[in-house]
Amino acid sequence: MSEISNNFLYEAIDEDIASGKVKADEIHTRFPPEPNGYLHIGHCKAMIIDFGTARKYGGKCNLRMDDTNPAKEDTEYVDAIKEDIKWLGFDWEDRFYYGSDYFEKDYELAVGLIKKGLAYVCELTPEQFRTPEYAGNTTTPAVSPWRDRPIEESLDLFERMKNGEFPEGKYTLRAKIDLASGNFCMRDPVIYRIKYVEHHRQGTKWCIFPMYDFAHPIQDALEGITHSLCSLEYVIHRPLYNWVIENVDLDYKPCPPRQIEFARLNMTHTVMSKRYLRALVENGVVDGWDDPRMPTLCGLRRRGYTAASILDFIERIGVSTSNSLVDIRLLESCIREELNMKAARRICVQKPLKVVIDNYPEDKVEYFSVSNNPNDPEAGTREVPFTRELYIDAEDFAEVPPPKFFRMKPDGEVRLMGAYIVKCVSIEKNEDGSVKEIHCTADLEAGNGNPLDGRKIKGTIHWLSAKYAEDTTLVLYSHLFTLENVADIPEGKTYEDYMDPNSALRIEGAKIEPALANAEAGERFQFVRSGYFVKDTKNPNTFNRIVSLKDGFKA
Template sequence: MEEKISNFLTEIIDKDLAQGRVKEIHTRFPPEPNGYLHIGSAKAIWINWSIAKQYGGKFNLRYDDTNPSHEDVEYVDSILEDLRWLGAEPTGGIYYGSDYFDQCYEYAEQLIREGKAYVDDLTREQMQEYRGQDAGKPSRPSPWRDRTPEENLDLFRRMRAGEFADGTKTLRAKIDLASPNMNMRDPAIYRIMRAHHHRQGDKWCIYPLYDFAHPIQDAIEGITHSMCSLEFENHRPLYEWVIDNLHLGPFPIQREFARLNITHTVMSKRYLRKLVETGVVDGWDDPRLPTLCALRRRGYTPESIFEFVKKAGVAKANSLVDNRLLEHCIRSELDPVAPRRVAVLDPVKLVITNYPEDKTEEFQLPNNPKDENAGTRAVPFTREVWIERSDFAEVPPPKYQRLKPDGEVRLMGAYIVKCTGFEKDEAGNVTKILCTADLETGNGMPADGRKVRGTIHWVSTAHAVDAEVRLYGDLFGEENMGELPEGKTYDDYLNPESVQVLPNAKLEPALKDARPGERFQFVRMGYFTPDSKHPGVYNRIVTLKDSFSKTLTQK
């Protein structure tokens, strides 16, 4: 049985249902197709989709394609792909804001005829000047505010016919120039824009603005609760004005929740597009980005993303969520189920001098020690194996429990070996480590029962699969990217070490046929997945260490 969602939004819905104001809940997700969805979008999707599901209602996907100058079919396709990957199927249907352009136009004419809208000749800059910046001081009226309905209707129809240049005329709602809410001071509701639309072609040269089109679209689709992020709170009076003056109510109603702000993360689509276009990142799906396609490529699951959104909470006040919570969610999901595999990321050769050169034997390693049904797999062992460079120290630090001169370690699941020597190149780098093995037993326990503390992993050199491994970190060095010092930009905080490339990794043979979408724990190293763009490349999803779980326990 699924856990019931309970927050201030569901309290509003419960009240509306109890009072008989609505009978069926109908929600929507209205993305603008001007970029790829990010994890902030996942919060809006989860809220609208999960609430509709909980109440046995409907959930719509509606593209807000009212600004063709920034929109593209690529983004349209990616949005639906991401939505379905998350499992948030639009049960109420898939729609486009452009489907309602005719109705929006008719409603605009209705407002004009009723004296509630007028055609203005002020430019955008002049409009801002007339409006002013002081919410306590009324705006100056436009010289064209008192045009007659007949004049406005004629001009508006001529705007549609293409008689006027872009930006020379605007249709504005006639509301209240003294309103303390600047959004209510005769907001623009239509503008002239000659831009080819991905669905409407060149049919229109005027387009409705979002604040006017959105409530109309919601009403036509039968949306009951239009739930959006907090930046639209000051736009709610205009949303309600459109609903009331076009007699579309009493529903839909708009309610707002705090958007998702995450440490070390920027979710401005404009800036993300800049990073893509300037080549700072490897496309919209670069695993360092917060886009859903990037998280998918990195190895995150839909379940971990929705779990993160749930744990972050739904509230009315903005807050900053630690990105380690997201890592905790995917780590908690993968730990009990991810197959264990051996990978040496920074290899150095270890030679067991007392082991036959032509011998190969197999040791059984557990696929997942936390799942007794996962079984074991055979891993080949030979005289020469790769180990991690960091697992050997010529001059070991205090309490070092891995391999060192004259020291012993267990080769995981195989023999105990003792270092008898090593070789270096001209630069002083260790190139080969020489060992002898206790060949009395192959289960990692010495025949005489002595204790050996260190255990290291290994891969047979004769059977290793070559791979490149990429270790990802935070793209931005500053924790709160929403509050930068004056004069600073996002660019100032880009982390030049946000990805570490290890080109010479050696993997056990069981990983030879691994495919993108499969997730593994590389023992002692973290969780990894094959990259979907570059064959032979593995991306680290998350490290093994979970410092955030301690934070959760302490709360």
């Protein structure tokens, strides 16, 4: 899947094609992330819409780094964004651009607006902009004492702004549109400001930078974009987008770009704001941008999510014009369904408890054939060693069992998965009263089949040979935030008040079967009766839980 089927965006584009405005193979979109952080799953929705739309019509999609705001931008993020896009299976071919590629053209077009009397240099400070005296309100217009500044004076000041003669905040360049507009975005918006910050590509060449609302439509036009697809918060900015397109001196081939908005992705138990995600990283709350609890694509990848599962998730939620909160369990079900069919089965004992089979020879090693994946016959089988001393999970034994407990208990029988039926005959304890080891006898005549006398064995548990088991560390990840709608924080509370202290539960000393000893970083498995896990890409001999085996969620 590389596109989202049957959505209103396609209907709008089909109308443009039918009207003769543009041909199908001329459809040209762009994916314009800002390189000030790592892409998260919300960006993934936009990416799939942009690249998928172009692919559907046989058109093109550009990758453009929106680097017009130099404050937080970095080449590190550029490289990471490229990696994430390729991981999801999209290709910008030779159409890779930076917004900063157009700084000269942006400046030239801004000068053109001044000459037309459509822009002026203003001296209102950012603080004054926010006061009722100058900002106005819904019933009174905004005010700028410099709106009628002579064109030649604005041209002179704008050039001097470019030359670095003034401090930050001294002057801005504003578009001259309508100070009484009911849409505050049209009340003579700032289109250039002074900012003395080194740019990650341009260095200190520029000290004035175009605002997004001015630069973005120009970039689209220069690249021949036909449809500028963006999230709903830009609906009120669309009139300004169109104003720029209509008033700057550019040729539009094959047609002027059209902005269309869609609802962004919001997900339960998840923060999507890059500002807050950055704070989590910088404050050491998480282990970097690729922490498996983060919604970043690199975090999801390290968690064990596949590109296919993320694409499936975006396809299922679809595209709409109304914001909603998507249950994160839908994403979890997508990876669970995929791994149920594809992941190799392996045995892991999280909390090892020793079991001794008293009637089994001490030096004997027996091998039982176990399926690698019952859903995939071609996955074959593997041999699992069986010895006198074993490990079972401590959760599978109860000295005083509750009702309907069919696992190991005193004088009770249970099947060791794929091997013998055993009966608990005695228990050894530590000085503190905890269980040290369990002694059992095995039904050696039945082997790994059914009892010869026809008795029913209700419980089956997994196990490992104590001699051949390997040590490992598990990390059981869960939601970083306990609050379902993290955007709906009660007054007086912060994100930190709703962080789950057990969202990364480490289990040291877990045991794994020998077949896992050489697992590759990033390789995914189903740990039988435990969940789906992935070999961590950073920490050796560590497996991260991707998702549990089952969940009651229904899409």
